Amino acid sequence: MRTIWSFGSASQVFFGQNASLRTGEMAQKHGLRKLFVISDPILDQAGIVKKVVDPLFSSGIDVAVHLGGEPEPSLAAILKSVEAARAFGPTGLVGLGGGSNMDLAKLTSKILAHGGHPRDYTGDDRLPGPIVPLICIPTTAGTGSEVSHADVYTDPDAGIKIGSLSPFLRPLVALVDPLLTLSCPPKVTADSGIDALTHAIEAFTAISNEQFPLPEPGRSLYQGKNPMGDLMAEKTIRLVGKHLAQAVEKPLSMADREGMALAATLGGLAFSNVGVGAVHALEYAIATVVHVSHGAGNGLLLPFVLSEFVGVRAAELGQIATWLGVDTTQMDQDMAAKKAIDAIVTLRKRIGIPDRLRELGFPREKTAEVAAKAVAVERIMRVTPRRLDLSDCIRILENAW
Numbered sequence: 001m002r003t004i005w006s007f008g009s010a011s012q013v014f015f016g017q018n019a020s021l022r023t024g025e026m027a028q029k030h031g032l033r034k035l036f037v038i039s040d041p042i043l044d045q046a047g048i049v050k051k052v053v054d055p056l057f058s059s060g061i062d063v064a065v066h067l068g069g070e071p072e073p074s075l076a077a078i079l080k081s082v083e084a085a086r087a088f089g090p091t092g093l094v095g096l097g098g099g100s101n102m103d104l105a106k107l108t109s110k111i112l113a114h115g116g117h118p119r120d121y122t123g124d125d126r127l128p129g130p131i132v133p134l135i136c137i138p139t140t141a142g143t144g145s146e147v148s149h150a151d152v153y154t155d156p157d158a159g160i161k162i163g164s165l166s167p168f169l170r171p172l173v174a175l176v177d178p179l180l181t182l183s184c185p186p187k188v189t190a191d192s193g194i195d196a197l198t199h200a201i202e203a204f205t206a207i208s209n210e211q212f213p214l215p216e217p218g219r220s221l222y223q224g225k226n227p228m229g230d231l232m233a234e235k236t237i238r239l240v241g242k243h244l245a246q247a248v249e250k251p252l253s254m255a256d257r258e259g260m261a262l263a264a265t266l267g268g269l270a271f272s273n274v275g276v277g278a279v280h281a282l283e284y285a286i287a288t289v290v291h292v293s294h295g296a297g298n299g300l301l302l303p304f305v306l307s308e309f310v311g312v313r314a315a316e317l318g319q320i321a322t323w324l325g326v327d328t329t330q331m332d333q334d335m336a337a338k339k340a341i342d343a344i345v346t347l348r349k350r351i352g353i354p355d356r357l358r359e360l361g362f363p364r365e366k367t368a369e370v371a372a373k374a375v376a377v378e379r380i381m382r383v384t385p386r387r388l389d390l391s392d393c394i395r396i397l398e399n400a401w
């Protein structure tokens with residue numbers, strides 16, 4: 001190997017039932033006596049905030065709870081959260097919720113540490129140093145934000161979802177407690193679960209690390225396909241194949257919730273080291289035109305984008321087919337690759353993810369504009385195994401329409 005790759009994660013990951021009860025112990029261990037907990041009203045009602053926060057009060061930690069989290073957090077939600085956190089003056093933050101609340105906590109923490117505006121840190125590696133120490137506790141099984149170096153928010157002026165990547169955004173501690181996902185309604189389970197699958201598949205089919213970084217601007221926290229990423233991606237795909245549909249259909253099945261919680265964290269490790277590709281870039285652009293969750297948008301687009309890569313990633317797609325439970329022994333490579341796409345389409349249908357953009361009310365005349373926005377997200381588009389240009393992206397959106 002001529003190139004170097006590295007591997008990052010949250011500094012410490014705890015996985016298992018009731019791992020979330022370790023919040024106080026972890027805060028004490030790291031000297032965090034004043035915690036600002038970011039969550040949302042739905043999780044408050046579900047009793048999840050109480051489960052995590054009550055033990056903190058009794059262990060003598062000073063706690064403020066901010067319930068300003070919302071799906072796909074807006075700039076306004078970030079500014080409010082920063083203001084409330086500043087007034088409290090925490091030594092540590094807790095992001096409790098799905099990817100949205102964990103990202104809101106990352107965004108709040110970095111502004112507390114470095115000042116400025118969320119837009120100042122857009123893109124690759126622009127944070128100058130560590131954020132206020134952050135403990136992330138996922139309540140969905142999907143995004144992997146609890147271990148990732150990414151945060152994402154919705155900026156109405158930018159016309160696209162804004163992401164930033166920094167090694168400093170990886171949480172200090174991730175407490176992955178599958179019990180917290182039991183109350184996820186089927187739609188949240190399905191949408192977040194197919195996001196985990198998308199992370200793993202985009203990582204496993206990414207451009208090789210040997211060809212990464214690409215020409216200037218070569219700076220990137222994504223590194224392309226590498227052996228550690230492959231390991232995480234394979235396990236993620238197998239787990240999603242085995243557990244996602246069941247977790248949607250039988251929400252109280254603990255084995256399936258556990259399988260998906262593990263898939264989400266492993267998928268987060270895969271994508272945040274290797275990278276995500278065109279599915280994510282297109283979803284970021286689409287989400288500002290129509291209202292769709294990140295996961296549902298990705299799940300809708302995934303088969304259409306993968307169809308573009310059968311020529312360059314047939315072997316990988318064939319492997320993915322077997323990991324999703326397809327018997328490919330009698331098939332040639334191209335047939336097996338296509339079966340992977342069929343298996344995703346079948347799974348998507350079974351769990352209720354829309355399969356056409358028109359079902360979301362996406363106006364067909366916007367395809368060229370949206371495709372152009374996606375192509376411009378260079379830090380993501382350069383992760384794809386074959387470079388997609390504007391006409392490729394327009395074709396994908398037309399097919400998906």
Ligand SMILES: NC(=O)c1ccc[n+]([C@@H]2O[C@H](COP(=O)([O-])OP(=O)(O)OC[C@H]3O[C@@H](n4cnc5c(N)ncnc54)[C@H](O)[C@@H]3O)[C@@H](O)[C@H]2O)c1
Nearest residue numbers: 042071072098099100139140143145148150183184192294
């Ligand atoms: N930072 C990263 O690495 C990363 C990766 C992927 C996606 N994301 C971002 O994460 C966001 C999506 O996150 P998500 O898919 O986890 O969904 P989410 O956080 O937006 O949550 C969706 C809804 O489900 C509710 N919910 C969450 N957990 C619940 C539970 N246990 N019981 C009942 N209701 C529950 C929430 O209150 C919310 O209303 C998007 O903004 C996306 O861009 C970030």
Ligand SMILES: [Zn+2]
Nearest residue numbers: 195199294298
């Ligand atoms: Zn994602």
